[in-house]
Amino acid sequence: MTRTILEVTDLRKEYSQRRGLISMLTGQGRVIPAVDGVSFYLRENETVGLVGESGCGKTTIGRTVLRLTDPSSGRVVFDGRDITTLSRAELRPLRREMQMIFQDLDAGLNPKMRVRDILREALTVHERPSDAEIARRIRELLEQVSLKDSKLANFPSELSGGEKRRVGIARVLAVRPRLIVADEPTSALDISIQAQVVNLLRDLQKELGLTYLFISHDLPVVELVSQKVAVMYLGRIVEMGLAENIAHQPRHPYTGILWSSLADKQTTEVNRRVNDVTVESERRTWGVFDFEHPASGCRFAPRCPLYKDKGRPAVCTDPASEPQLRDVGHGHVVACHFA
Amino acid sequence: MDAPLLAIENLRTYFYSRAKRAFIRSVDGVSLEVARGETLGIVGESGSGKSVTALSAAGLVTAGPGVISGRIDLYSNGARRNLLDGLENYARIRERDGRVMEVEKDERGWRKRSETLMAGVRGKEIAMIFQNPRSALNPYSTIGKQLMETIRLHTKLKGESEAKERAIHWLERVRIDSPRLRFDNFPFGMSGGMCQRAMIAMALSAEPSLLIADEPTTGLDVTIQSRIVDLLAQLKAETGITTLLISHDISVIQRLSDRIAVMYGGTVVETGRAAEVLAPEAKVRHPYTTALLASIPSAETIRRKSYLQAIEGEVLDTIEVPRGCRFYGRCNRVTEAIRENCAGSEPPLGEVATGHKVRCWLYPATGKA
Numbered sequence: 001m002t003r004t005i006l007e008v009t010d011l012r013k014e015y016s017q018r019r020g021l022i023s024m025l026t027g028q029g030r031v032i033p034a035v036d037g038v039s040f041y042l043r044e045n046e047t048v049g050l051v052g053e054s055g056c057g058k059t060t061i062g063r064t065v066l067r068l069t070d071p072s073s074g075r076v077v078f079d080g081r082d083i084t085t086l087s088r089a090e091l092r093p094l095r096r097e098m099q100m101i102f103q104d105l106d107a108g109l110n111p112k113m114r115v116r117d118i119l120r121e122a123l124t125v126h127e128r129p130s131d132a133e134i135a136r137r138i139r140e141l142l143e144q145v146s147l148k149d150s151k152l153a154n155f156p157s158e159l160s161g162g163e164k165r166r167v168g169i170a171r172v173l174a175v176r177p178r179l180i181v182a183d184e185p186t187s188a189l190d191i192s193i194q195a196q197v198v199n200l201l202r203d204l205q206k207e208l209g210l211t212y213l214f215i216s217h218d219l220p221v222v223e224l225v226s227q228k229v230a231v232m233y234l235g236r237i238v239e240m241g242l243a244e245n246i247a248h249q250p251r252h253p254y255t256g257i258l259w260s261s262l263a264d265k266q267t268t269e270v271n272r273r274v275n276d277v278t279v280e281s282e283r284r285t286w287g288v289f290d291f292e293h294p295a296s297g298c299r300f301a302p303r304c305p306l307y308k309d310k311g312r313p314a315v316c317t318d319p320a321s322e323p324q325l326r327d328v329g330h331g332h333v334v335a336c337h338f339a
Numbered sequence: 340m341d342a343p344l345l346a347i348e349n350l351r352t353y354f355y356s357r358a359k360r361a362f363i364r365s366v367d368g369v370s371l372e373v374a375r376g377e378t379l380g381i382v383g384e385s386g387s388g389k390s391v392t393a394l395s396a397a398g399l400v401t402a403g404p405g406v407i408s409g410r411i412d413l414y415s416n417g418a419r420r421n422l423l424d425g426l427e428n429y430a431r432i433r434e435r436d437g438r439v440m441e442v443e444k445d446e447r448g449w450r451k452r453s454e455t456l457m458a459g460v461r462g463k464e465i466a467m468i469f470q471n472p473r474s475a476l477n478p479y480s481t482i483g484k485q486l487m488e489t490i491r492l493h494t495k496l497k498g499e500s501e502a503k504e505r506a507i508h509w510l511e512r513v514r515i516d517s518p519r520l521r522f523d524n525f526p527f528g529m530s531g532g533m534c535q536r537a538m539i540a541m542a543l544s545a546e547p548s549l550l551i552a553d554e555p556t557t558g559l560d561v562t563i564q565s566r567i568v569d570l571l572a573q574l575k576a577e578t579g580i581t582t583l584l585i586s587h588d589i590s591v592i593q594r595l596s597d598r599i600a601v602m603y604g605g606t607v608v609e610t611g612r613a614a615e616v617l618a619p620e621a622k623v624r625h626p627y628t629t630a631l632l633a634s635i636p637s638a639e640t641i642r643r644k645s646y647l648q649a650i651e652g653e654v655l656d657t658i659e660v661p662r663g664c665r666f667y668g669r670c671n672r673v674t675e676a677i678r679e680n681c682a683g684s685e686p687p688l689g690e691v692a693t694g695h696k697v698r699c700w701l702y703p704a705t706g707k708a
Contacts, residue, residue, distance in 0.1 A: 053560040160653045161385075190384040191587060195634035195649035202646075217561055220636040224644065244642075261565035 005179055005211050006042040006065060011035055011074035013060050034060045036235035037074075039325075042179070047205065047212040049226030049243065051219060051258065057235040058215045062181040065213065066098050067091055078179070096126045096175040103184035105164040108171055109156040115167055116152040122174035141170040144207070145200060162193035169200065173208070181213045186221060194218075198225060219262050223247045231255045234299045237325065239339075241332030251328055251339040253306045298323050298337070306338055313337070343372040343414060344581045345396065345549055350409035352388075352395045353439055356658065362406075362439050364657040365391040367605035369409075370688075373549070378575060378582040380596030380613065382589055382631075384654050387602040389585045393551045396583070397467050398422060398457035406430055406442050415464055415548050422456055463493045466542035470554035472534035476526040482537045483522030486510070486544055493545035509540040512577075514570060532563035536570065543574065551583045556591055568594055589635065593617050598694075601628045604655035604665035607688060611695035625697045626672040664700065672701060 013035040035057045042048050050058045063069040065076050067083060076084050083094060102108065109118060119138050123129060129137065142149060145166040156164060165185070172180060185201065186194040198221055204210060216222050222229060223243050230240040231254065239252035250256040296319035301307045307316050315321055315337050325333040352366040366388040373379045381389040394400050396411050411422040429449040433441040461467075469475045477485055486506035487499075496502050503522075510518035513536040526534055535555065542550055555571065556564040568591055575582065575595065586592050592599055592613070599616055601609040609616060609625040616628065633648040640647060652669040661667060663682040673681050677700040680686070688698040 053562060160656075162653055190654055191589075191631060192384060192634050192650035192654070195647035196651075199646050199649055219561065220641060224636045224641045224647070247641075258562065261562045 002044045002046070004041050005044045005079055006213075007075075007077040008041065008061075008065055009039050009075040009077075011038045011061065011064060011076065012072045013057075013064050013069065014072045033235050035064065035071075038232075038235075038237050040230055040237065040240065042211050042213060044178075044211055045205070045209050046228070047214050047226045049222035049229040050213060050215045050232060051217060051222050051229060052232035053258075054217070056232040058232055059183055061232075062100065062183050062213060062215050066100055066181055068100065093126075097177055098179040098181070099172040099175065099177040101168060101172055101180060101182040101185045103187060105161055105168065105188050106156060108168060109164060111156050113155070114152065115154050115156070115159075118156075118167065118171060119152075119174060122171045126175055137174070141173055144173060144204065145170045160193075161189050162196060165189060165193075165197055166200070169197075169204070173204070176208075177210070179211045179213070181215070183215045184217070185214075187216065187218060194221070201225065219247070219259060231258065236299070236335065237333075238300065238335045239333065240325070242330070245330075245332055251332065251334040252300075252336050253304050254300050257303075257305070297321060298335075300336075306336070310338065342375060343412075344375045345371075345373040345414070345583070346410070346412040347371045347392070347396065348410040348412070350392065350395060350407070350411065352391050352400055352405065352407045354405040355442070359658055361658045364605050364660055366395065367657065367660065369602075369605070369607055371600055371607065371610070373581055373583055376579050376581055377597040378584055378595055380584045380586065380592035380599040381602055382586060382592045382599060383602035384587060384631075386604075386654050386657065388605040388657070389587075389602050390553055392602070393467075393553050393583060393585050396422065397465050397551055398453055398461050399467075406432055406439065406444075408432075413460065413464060413549070420456075420460070422460065424456060426452055426456075428452075462489070462547075463545055464547055465549045465551060466545050466547035467551040467553065468535070468538045468542050468555050470557045472538040473526055473531065475538055476534060478526055481523050481525055482510075482529070482541075483507075483524075486522075486537075486541055489541050490544050505544065506540075509544045510537070512543075512574070513537070513540040515540070530563075531559050532566060535559065535563075535567055539567075539570065539574070543578070543580070547580070549581050549583065551585070553585045554587070555584070556586065556588065564591075571595055589617070589632065601625060601631070603627050604660065605657045606665060606698065608666065608698045609696065610688075611692075615692075615695055623691050623695070623697065623702055625666075625699050626670050626701070627666045630669075630671070664698075674701075677701060 012033065015032045015034055016030065038061060040048065050061065052058050060069065064071045067076070071084060074084070075082060078094065078098060083091065113121070116138065119141060120134055123134055123137050138152070147163065147166045147170065151159065151163060156167070159167065182201065186197050189197060201212070202225060205212060214222060214225055226243045228240065229243045229246040230237045231246065231252065232238065233254050239246065239250065239255045246255060247259055250259060297317040298304070301316045307313070323335040323337050325335045327333050328339055348370050350366050350369045351364070353362040353364050356363050369388065369392055371379065381392065383389045391400065395407055400407055407423060408427060409423065413420045413422055426449060429445040429452060431443040432439055476482065483503070483506055486509060487502045490502045490505050491497050496505055507518045507522060510521055515521050515533065515536050529537065552571070556567050559567060572595060574580070584592065584595055596613040598611065599613045600607045609628050615621065616624065617632070630648070630650045634650060636647060650669050655665055663684055664670070664686055667673065667681045670681070680700040686698050686700045688696045689702060690696050691702045
């Protein structure tokens, strides 16, 4: 069994929203729990996919586990070391071991620097290698991300989307990280280029033994690259398990809906059966979830087809019994009263 | 095919890039027909020219020293109108070896002529919905007011109360909950999916002959995307509106289109009935279409955790257009027998079966080119 590289326990991140003068002066405002008690772990050389709709807290998790954002409470343990309360200075040597690939292709690419200088900067930020060593490492990085030498003299604006992504990945690899949080790494790319980048990320993982937290709303890609998938809804993980089980034998109604809406785009009639209840994509009540007024009890209940099918059982909306994640076998966990 | 509603013939839309001192040939000789009542889906990657084709048809290409030539015929009320009629008088194009070298353009005259041509067409005959609904709606006005404005401008309903009733009717038709309450909402109070519904209501409320939907689902959540696709499918069945649908998402195109056109590097490389072109077992297909379909993870790929079949190389930039086939550099189906052709001259869009055309040297045209 491989070792655990990242362990997140009961992570919370609240953003306070202040509206108007009075709340600004009194310092009181509404609190929005973007991440509301999330626990999971990553084993070395493994990929965990994180899926959910926009606003569910995926990116916030990615940022807090790297301490790019400070958590409100909870614990993040990286390689046996609690990093939740480390100071900036203490964190600095650890930064090189955990890196992030951002959705924005231009993130981290200084528009006034040539590719060569961008990579050189990344190589020299944590150590002071010789010029010959830098040249050797740049060659190595280019090879790893399959980028032509001729691109070294280019500015980011002269690169295509796919090339920018490759430079971004090379820049991350320059510090030899062990954990990479990839936040929507392909969503800004064309379909044909997406496939190239997905293949590249998988190659690099094999070659360098990387561990990925793969955040994406592209479900087929997540299913392809991940061993485990966590499904988030309104700041909580509602289901987590092996990728194929999440995709094909979902136990939480939300997971079922998520995957069936994918199929929905292609075919008219999709009836996916979850717990012997047909999750027919209910059309009218499919509103937008409301972060500011989460439902009491199960937060998915207002949108839940199961809840309606079962005749609105009281347990679903009981504030005292919000469903907790429990094991339904083989490490598959679900937060639903009826799973 | 029935009489077309829109016929685009040899459309070229070029833009001048100051930085590169060259013309970007965004749309480079596109001919398309949209029959009355059908949905034509244009699929392609960024830079393939799909959006610029649509913008040209809606008369929304005015920017800078660009050129637009060809014909865009709109057949409505029993008459045929060329939406580019007379525009050539305002631009002098100097060409060398078939390449545009220089353009002298009377910017003001061009714009004026274009506005004259589009008056009563854009918004009325041709309505459009865009990728980012929130930016297309006026943030300072309620959606109800915006809808009423469209209705009073473009339909016979001029009175305040009848326009309001009609506006609410349209909000209902796009399945917006409690339309009477939503009528007074501002766009910022509504979610992306809701804004897109309001946009669709606004486009349809003018009762246009042609709806251009440019990436209507891009940027929305998966669950919302499938709802919008559902809605478009239902409205299509209810109203039978002719639609030009543009998307990079093949699954959206597949679900909604009767016919599709695949674009690459500013040209149409394949057109035909959607079911025929996208059928998994299709034998005759442009190598680009095949590669595009293969680069989407299939159930089989996922199950075996195998590699995605990526298309090597980069999307063609349409400044330096190669002499031969535009896809030649990335194509994996070039055989020795046709290599010379592929590298040397652009293949014609040849008919390989009734209504199915492919621009590839692999398939010698059986009928007319």
